[in-house]
Amino acid sequence: MNLFSLSRHYIRQNLLNTFLNVLLLGLGIGVIVFLMLVQSQLEDKFRNDVKGIKMVVGAKGSPLQIILCAVYHIDNPTGNIPLAEVQKIVGNKRFVKKAIPLALGDNYKNYRIVGTDKTLSQHYGAKIAQGRLFEKVMEVCLGSKVAQETGLKIGDTFKSSHGLQQDEEMDFAHEEHVFKVVGIFNPSFSVLDKLILTGIPSFWLVHEQHQEEEEDSENTEDTTHQHLEEEKLPNLWTMPAEDKEITALLITEYQNPMAAITLPRMISQIGALQAASPALEVSRLFEQIGIGQQIAQVFGFILIGIAVLSTFIALYNALKARRYDLAVMRSLGASRFKLFRMMLLEGCLLALLGGFLGLLLGHVAVEIAGQQASVMDKLYLTGKVFLIEECWLLALVLGVGVLASIIPAWQSYRTEIAEVLAKG
């Protein structure tokens, strides 16, 4: 027997009431834990993927869309940009030191096929786990997640679907050309894990073919394509640009700091192009998410407030029923302070129960959200990680317990045994 087991017995006596209060608090805490987890994981994810990318050049349109498309691979492209213009930018050695080309437009089972060169995987620090890097047209390397989910292995071939998401009705596969898996990346815990990488000329091949089909070209199996398919990848920056296009350019290193200011101005003068700053757009995005998040957070705190009130009322009412118990305990030798501590402990126990329920609810909710929503899935939400801030939340919960029980505890402290007992 000790204060803890005494409090436990009293809590058990009023199970229904206890359940209600604990649930209320648990829901409030759960909402806040959910928000904390989602926010921290989104931010980590967003900041991790954007790391080192100084600027993105894409077709004119929303800068946020350019970032979401070319960096996070969530949104659709704003359009394509002429390779000739890109070559001019990259060729300008006064400004650009390192840049990564991107060509988007196809998917395989909803995993985006990204035309690029070897600099993209280098940028994310992804090493080849099996096989080798793509070197020829139509060769691909798979992100670790893609390999795991699709079951594709080295040497396997597949046909891509046009578009960035697989669409059952609108699906028209590029029948003539098959991609061949030559390598699989190690997990890099970045967006790369969910991408299929290939050379940009693979895209040109697939899409030229497609255009020619539309134009009802007579000579579908022409030899140049056959030739191209065995060709090694050309140097994108020095090859004849002709009317070829890519989707976006990620600039990862400037030649000098001034380029950060002059380059966007230069790019905006080229009619079809637009420069977008990932850092700026991500901050803007979080500001907008932040508003919704604050509203939800307020809701969570309101729930906690109600829980405090409800627990207080429950303890206060219980106190009336317990006046004799308290008096008898005093007569058995319990000090006033002991009764005070007992009530406080009871409030804190209730609050902690609610707190742990809340943590559980929050984590389970994030885990379920991560598995359900397809967009969420691309963001890798998981309920299996814990944050330091959750410890603070438990401290807050203890505060809630104290707040709810301090007045009943004080009343217990002030119980006059003689008067209570004299009333029989």
Add this chain to the structure above:
Amino acid sequence: MFRVESLTHLYQQQEVLNISDWKVNQAESYLLLGSSGSGKTTLLHILAGIRLPTSGKVWINNTLITSLNEAQRDRFRARNIGLIFQKPHLISTLNVLQNLVLAQYLAGLKQDKAKCQALLEDLGLGEKSKAYPNQLSQGQLQRVSVARAVLNEPILLIADEPTASLDDASAAQVVQLLKTQAQKCNATLLIATHDQRVKQHFENIKNLTQN
């Protein structure tokens, strides 16, 4: 054993108690009589250290309890005084055995379930140790409250109308129990009552209205 000296107590400026001198020896039994409002309960509360008198001194075994502070009186009461009320007032969330262990815990003594169980057996409540208070009759409950009062072997056993809400058989049982248990602990027994069924069992009587 205990001695009361020029004790007066005022309640709302009315004198409810006035005892010039009263002394009771170790292991004596006393019946405290008096009409209601004669200050029986007040005297018991003062002896138990629950209440301080307006003036006067109370010694229990050489301890001047009227000079102790509240925490000291709580501790003294827990170790030395057993209290029985008109209603048993067991803690309803605890079973019979736990109610007894609670008395040991609150007195800061060793929690000895075997001792509690043995006492319950002694009082004919052995098989009720796992029962909760709402499963027992009034008579049984009062016997448990006697057990709780004598568990820590008090030197003074105080009962306030212990039989008032009991039937004849239970009342006789409880009185018998109080006498035998007080004897076992060699404790002084003081019972406040106006119950005729109790009077026949005691010789020493202190009548408060006589003064």
